[in-house]
Amino acid sequence: MxxxxxxxxxxxxxxxxxxxxxxxxxxxxxxxxxxxxxxxxxxxxxxxxxxxxxxxxxxxxxxxxxxxxxxxxxxxxxxxxxxxxxxxxxxxxxxxxxxxxxxxxxxxxxxxxxxxxxxxxxxxxxxxxxxxxxxxxxxxxxxxxxxxxxxxxxxxxxxxxxxxxxxxxxxxxxxxxxxxxxxxxxxxxxxxLADPLATQHTKRALHAPRHAHPTVEQELQAELFESPEKHRRMTAFLSRRRDGS
Structure with a gap:
């Protein structure tokens, strides 16, 4: 092998x-x-x-x-x-x-x-x-x-x-x-530790040709802004900050 x-x-x-x-x-x-x-x-x-x-x-x-x-x-x-x-x-x-x-x-x-x-x-x-x-x-x-x-x-x-x-x-x-x-x-x-979809979208943005920016980020971010995982992670972050943890 x-x-x-x-x-x-x-x-x-x-x-x-x-x-x-x-x-x-x-x-x-x-x-x-x-x-x-x-x-x-x-x-x-x-x-x-x-x-x-x-x-x-x-x-x-x-x-x-x-x-x-x-x-x-x-x-x-x-x-x-x-x-x-x-x-x-x-x-x-x-x-x-x-x-x-x-x-x-x-x-x-x-x-x-x-x-x-x-x-x-x-x-x-x-x-x-x-x-x-x-x-x-x-x-x-x-x-x-x-x-x-x-x-x-x-x-x-x-x-x-x-x-x-x-x-x-x-x-x-x-x-x-x-x-x-x-x-x-x-x-x-x-x-x-990161959201897999956010990681995949970051890689896509990194590999996009220069002329594709910033449009490529706008579309990728638009999808992430509507994702349940974004809301879950940000809610957890705000809760930890309120708790002082």
């Missing part, structure tokens, strides 16, 4: 596990990720993505990649899966340590929140292999770290360590290796 999935009421943990290939992303991994997306689109829950053996994903499977043709490129095999992950209704948290290179880095970029372990090495060396980073890096990385830094990473193929990734804003925190997954669960715990 290339993807180990543990389901909880409010979250799902998916662990990439191909130890013989340092969790390189092959077609079986893509198929498993797409199946997981179908589940989470039907039953929205927070997703925690991580890798086994101290490695997130060392890249795409080069053996498979070498045999792909122009027709395969136009099918956007990896990009399609990573777009599905990016567009999941609830937040996606990537807990990344060790190698997150090429397709592994692009999988991490598709997450809403990225936290790192101390041994992280993240980057896109695709040009050294005679290809480009075509599964999201060329448009997501500039949004995350800015155009100048994205250009440096993608055009030189350099990798960042954990502290560099933190300084560049590519990850939001660095944790000791044995605390990385618990830290991801702590983030999911905070998300679980």
């Amino acid at each position: 290339v993807l180990h999935i543990t389901e909880h009421a409010d979250r799902v943990v998916a662990v990439l596990d191909r130890p013989e290939r340092r969790n390189a992303i092959d077609q079986a991994t893509i198929d498993a990720l797409l199946a997981l997306c179908a589940t989470l689109e039907e039953e929205p829950r927070t997703l925690i993505l991580t890798g086994a053996g101290g490695v997130f994903a060392a890249g795409a499977d080069i053996g498979e990649l070498r045999e792909r043709t122009a027709a395969d490129a136009r099918r956007s095999i990896n990009a399609t899966a990573f777009i599905r992950i990016r567009e999941l209704p609830m937040p996606v948290i990537a807990a990344i340590d060790g190698y997150a290179l090429g397709g592994g880095a692009e999988l991490a970029y598709s997450a809403d929140i990225r936290i790192a372990g101390p041994d992280l090495r993240i980057g896109n060396p695709e040009t050294g292999l005679g290809i480009i980073a075509a599964a999201g890096a060329t448009w997501r990385l500039p949004e995350i770290v800015g155009e100048a830094r994205a250009a440096e990473l993608l055009l030189t193929g350099r990798t960042l360590d954990a502290e560099e990734a933190l300084r560049w804003g590519l990850v939001s925190a660095v944790h000791p290796a044995d605390e990385l997954l618990p830290a991801a669960h702590a983030i999911a715990d905070r998300i679980a």
